[in-house]
Amino acid sequence: MTDISALKAALGDIRTEDNPAIVKQKSRDFFWYSPVLKRELDAVTGDLIVTPKSEAEVIQVLKACYAQGVPVTPRGSGTGNYGQAMPLSGGVVLNLAEMNAIKSIAPGRVVTEPGAVLAHIDRETRKTGQELRLHPSTYNTASLAGFIAGGSGGVGSINWGGLRDLGNVLRLRIVTMEEEPRVLELGGWDLHKVMHAYGTNGIITEVEVPLDVAYDWVDVVVGFDDYMRAVRFANLLANSDGLLFKEIATVAAPVPHDYFLRHQKFLKKTDSVVLLMVAPHAIDPFLALAAREKAEIRYRSDTASEAEKKGLPPVYELTWNHTTLRGLRVDPSITYLQVLYPFPDHVEKVGRMTEIFGDEVPGHLEFIRFDGNVACTGLPIVRYTSDERLDEIIAIHEDNGCPIFNPHRYTLEEGGMKQTNEVQLAFKREADPKGLLNPGKMVAWENPDFDWESNKVFLFPGLRASS
């Protein structure tokens, strides 16, 4: 158990908060998307929220926690879905939200502190005609370092691929968890040591990412009476090299009508939709293609009246994890999966899954670039009945060549490639020798002998809440 008063003494003037209600609130993220994680993690809480204002304060916190053996779990805005920012063994929640300065903007580049919120960064970079390449649907609340530490891609991935792709993050500055914390600058391949590592092997204190040109993206919703027609149209758009989109998604009926309540007035119950962000100068050629394909435009923001637009969320807030979020607000019993439909037969694979599962797993695709080709990743809604059926649905996907990134697991490996990431593990040995950073999230660290072939779920013995 953490000795709060000793720790607070060592932290001096650094802002802390130990009111249990607030600590618990700041110890949570969107883990409750998953009925599995909701059960497992609901009681998780830290002991102390610590809110540094500078890298120097981060160093001071890590040094004090190292000395006292206190776990430290970093947190941006807490918009993750897998308990990434939840302190499984208690200790300090390192709230980086106040380190949110935008340090410099140049052609093609921005440098920020870790807690800078994506939409806020873009408000500044747009003054130079630029915006972030990639953002999750939680654009208005998520922090940049949180996105890099816990996300994989999002809006913009149709043009740039994922965060993992070389070039989508330029530089990270991190602080290690050692007796004398070191400050390291990482670029090139070294970035993979700490990207999508949930903060298990270093605390990000500065980020440099590339910028893209900013446009006044036009939100478009296209309706189809058949889901696979929507999928094929989306695939056609994604492969149309002369058209510029920032987002291409599909959602199967009846999800759009039933869950996109503010857009419901534009939709039929039977509508499967394609959700788009279109560059203004691509609208006319896009409409030429839509007309040829007999695609019916249900909504477009560039011609909608002020009355029609009133209260509507942007289209990106219907996509990625927001699709499920809107569903959960209407029907808390649903959940979701994360599926990759690999190129080149991604459309056929989607068709097969649609046939097998029907309305038990209504389709939701996000079109992305993947190693140079257009592929799609899916975040289908699942009408959840039991853990056993959920596992069965996962197994059927995998048996059909559609790998699952399981969103019902809180560890890096189980939500990812189901194998040890040797680069991240090796770096954790260097940067966090006592294993105090975000404990329980890296199976390879906690249980090097874990048998990935066994298909067992990893149970973190340090999970304080479950004891």
Added chain:
Amino acid sequence: MTDISALKAALGDIRTEDNPAIVKQKSRDFFWYSPVLKRELDAVTGDLIVTPKSEAEVIQVLKACYAQGVPVTPRGSGTGNYGQAMPLSGGVVLNLAEMNAIKSIAPGRVVTEPGAVLAHIDRETRKTGQELRLHPSTYNTASLAGFIAGGSGGVGSINWGGLRDLGNVLRLRIVTMEEEPRVLELGGWDLHKVMHAYGTNGIITEVEVPLDVAYDWVDVVVGFDDYMRAVRFANLLANSDGLLFKEIATVAAPVPHDYFLRHQKFLKKTDSVVLLMVAPHAIDPFLALAAREKAEIRYRSDTASEAEKKGLPPVYELTWNHTTLRGLRVDPSITYLQVLYPFPDHVEKVGRMTEIFGDEVPGHLEFIRFDGNVACTGLPIVRYTSDERLDEIIAIHEDNGCPIFNPHRYTLEEGGMKQTNEVQLAFKREADPKGLLNPGKMVAWENPDFDWESNKVFLFPGLRASS
């Protein structure tokens, strides 16, 4: 034979030129790249150069020529390679170079007159942080409408595909060749009626094209001791979604050392090269990838000294048709081909051609997006010996699944898909009922019964020079 004095009378104040030496000079393009076209077209000349200053003057010229039955062949800057702008039946060469105004620049769009030179357009659009998506290697001299009427793609095609792709041209304004010429605005699918039609079915008087973000592209030359290593590296770069290039080309040894004379000091005789334009913010991640692949950087413009850069052409002037041009300056006996290596086995196909031909056909690839995938088009040098061997080389390519767009033919079909373009033909019937626009370039018009299966070369009976 054109009655020059009657025509000049009908043209009033519109600028004309009938000095035979100047007329002949303005009746030529880069047809002499091809030993075949050089023989066939060397004597071609018009009767009169007419230089309109406005759309109203274009209308007046077309009306007068229609009335007198005079052929009209439009010309931008004469940078084509297939006799596109050469008046096979004499008559008027319509020089559009003086109609070169840039009419408006907006986010993502520019509107210009037809004769505006690409580099000049970009000098203006760069003031707004933007530049053209696509340009040929003749960027500094080619006109925008000439590029659209006679080109297919170029620098930038790695990101945007070709001119044919919906969205890469937004609008064309054209004048028809009728008793009362009409002015038409074309967009969407209608653009294909006149794009890449060599001006055979309308005279372009205004162009609207999309713009991309402008960067200070870094010229990079990478050297390899083996051509296929260069090809695989280029293919890897082209498929790296997070890296931003404007140009990716490969050229096989000994062409770079022997023909790129100003860059020779950086190159070994054995160097096969990858030629790149890299976004400044992609340089560091690019170098990380290059290091992993053991690629040796021979030249990069961002770190070269002023002395090293002195007199060097930009890298794009080593690519596309400039590769051959530089070769021709050193060895006038060479020529070239235009090959498509289709996705997904483009690299294997390049390997096979390299094996078969060796130094008889030194490789030159341009990586492009093609229907959503990365593919490559080739402009290999050919060490020309005879027309028969040239035809044989073409046949071997086609037998191996590598379609040839024959640059040794002056007709649209023979240089293209070897079949009638029904859309362009139908539009010619409407827009040029007398067949006076650029005669001899559309086989389907001149000889509707031409047998495409026969493998015969089309001989234009109206070719005045050969009579």
